[in-house]
Structures are given as C-alpha cells and as structure tokens.
Amino acid sequence: MLKRAQPLITLGVFALVAYALYLAFLVVPNERVMGPVQRIFYFHVGSAFAAYCSIAVVLVSSIAYLATYRPSFDIVNHAAGEVGFLFCTIVLFTGMIWGYSAWNTPFRLEPRLISFLLLWLLFLGFNLLRLFGDEEKMGKHCAVLGILGAITVPLMVYSIKLLPQFAQLHPQVVERGGLHDASMKHAFAFGSLAVISLQFLLLWIRARIGFLEHTRRLL
Numbered sequence: 001m002l003k004r005a006q007p008l009i010t011l012g013v014f015a016l017v018a019y020a021l022y023l024a025f026l027v028v029p030n031e032r033v034m035g036p037v038q039r040i041f042y043f044h045v046g047s048a049f050a051a052y053c054s055i056a057v058v059l060v061s062s063i064a065y066l067a068t069y070r071p072s073f074d075i076v077n078h079a080a081g082e083v084g085f086l087f088c089t090i091v092l093f094t095g096m097i098w099g100y101s102a103w104n105t106p107f108r109l110e111p112r113l114i115s116f117l118l119l120w121l122l123f124l125g126f127n128l129l130r131l132f133g134d135e136e137k138m139g140k141h142c143a144v145l146g147i148l149g150a151i152t153v154p155l156m157v158y159s160i161k162l163l164p165q166f167a168q169l170h171p172q173v174v175e176r177g178g179l180h181d182a183s184m185k186h187a188f189a190f191g192s193l194a195v196i197s198l199q200f201l202l203l204w205i206r207a208r209i210g211f212l213e214h215t216r217r218l219l
Contacts, residue, residue, distance in 0.1 A: 006204075013197045020194035023187035031184075037101040042187045044094040046195030047087045052153055053199055054084030055123075059150035062143035074139040075214055077146060078130060079206035085123040087199055092120050115156035122149040 024042040031038035057080035065073035095113070096106035107113060126145050133141060 010201060013194075013201045016190070016194040016197055020187070020191040023183070023190055028183050028187045029181060034098075034101065037098060040094050040098050042191035043195060044091060044098065045188070046192035047090040047094065049192055050195045050199035051084050051087035051091060053196060054080045054087060054203060055146075055150050055153055057203065058084060058126075058146040062146040062150070065139055065143045069139070071139075071214060072211070074143070075210035076207050077139070077143060079203055079210050081123060081126045081130070081142065081146060083199060083203045083206055085120075085127050086202070087195075088116075088120045088123055092116065112156060115152065119149060119152045119156055122152060 020042070024039050028039065028042070030036055058077055061073045061077035061080060064070070065077055095116075099108065099113075100106045107117075122145065126142055126149060129138065129142055129145065
C-alpha cells in the first residue's frame with residue numbers, strides 16, 4: 001500500500017518544500033539586523049530537526065539490531081545513518097554561511113558548534129565504516145557507533161545552556177522569541193515541516209533500496 005502511495009507522497013513532500021521556499025524567499029521580510037542571510041534560518045533549524053529524527057531512528061535500530069541481529073534492523077540503521085549525515089552536513093554548512101555573515105568567520109570555538117562538529121564527525125565515521133569496514137562485524141560496530149552518536153545529541157542541544165550567554169555565541173532565536181513577524185513564524189513552521197518530511201521520504205527510499213540490495217544478495 002505504501003509502495004503504491006509513494007508517487008503521491010513524493011509529490012506532496014515536494015509541494016510542501018516548494019511552498020516553504022516561497023514563504024522564505026518571497027513572503028518573509030528581511031530581518032532587521034542580519035538582512036537577507038537570515039532566510040537560511042528557516043531551513044537551517046529544520047535540517048537540524050530532520051537530522052535528529054534520523055539519528056533517533058539510528059538509535060532505535062541500533063539497539064534493536066544488537067538485541068536481535070536481524071538484518072532488517074541493520075538495513076534501516078544504514079539508511080538512517082546516511083540520511084542523518086546528509087542533514088547534519090546541511091546544518092553544518094548553512095550554519096557556516098550564517099556564521100560568516102554574523103561573526104565574520106564561518107566557525108567559532110563555542111559549545112554548540114564544537115558539539116555539533118563532534119556529532120558530524122561521528123556520523124562521518126559511521127558512513128566510512130559502512131564503506132570500508134569488515135562486513136562480518138560492520139553491523140555490530142555501526143550499531144555501537146550509532147548509539148554513541150545519538151547520545152551526543154542531547155549534549156549538543158543543551159550545550160548552549162551550560163555556559164552563560166557571554167561565553168557562547170550561538171543564538172537562541174526560537175527560545176527567546178526572536179521571530180517577531182507572524183510571517184516569520186509561519187515560514188519557520190512550514191520550513192521545518194518540509195525538511196522533516198523530506199528527511200522521512202529520503203529515509204524511506206534509502207531503506208527500500210537497502211532491502212532490495214539485501215534480497216538480491218540472497219538470490
């Protein structure tokens with residue numbers, strides 16, 4: 001049933017992404033201080049949410065695989081690790097674009113940026129292990145690394161609260177009510193929903209490819 005619905009789901013997700021782009025670039029006014037570059041925010045934060053969703057799938061599938069050693073959990077783990085790394089990369093590079101405009105440098109040594117870079121490196125290692133690791137032990141090793149990566153997420157999310165505001169630079173736009181215009185809140189909500197929906201669509205497609213590859217190896 002899901003397979004038959006895939007064209008409609010795909011069309012719906014792309015329509016949502018198109019609407020989010022329309023809001024972010026044609027409806028929302030320029031932010032008073034940051035100017036046009038602030039429009040990255042509507043997809044930067046959504047990409048972070050999308051990455052966390054994939055990493056949550058990595059965590060659940062990693063635990064399930066270590067408990068059962070069923071190949072299906074490893075296939076889902078592999079798919080979620082790839083998609084999660086993709087969105088972590090989007091977050092990292094859109095953040096660098098924003099940072100260059102705000103701080104005149106793409107990267108600063110402050111809590112959230114350092115912890116997110118650590119998360120990105122862990123999932124880079126996860127995907128490199130999938131490419132070059134020992135096939136017999138790959139599932140177990142990736143499951144352990146996936147759990148370690150998932151544990152990093154709460155540390156990264158709350159790292160901004162561990163030090164006083166003067167000791168770190170990462171803004172708390174949503175938490176501090178920084179979206180003053182109603183259209184900004186609207187664009188933020190739909191931008192986040194669009195990116196999260198795209199993440200689940202990519203995860204679904206990648207997992208299906210993984211199951212097809214597994215079936216072909218068994219033949």
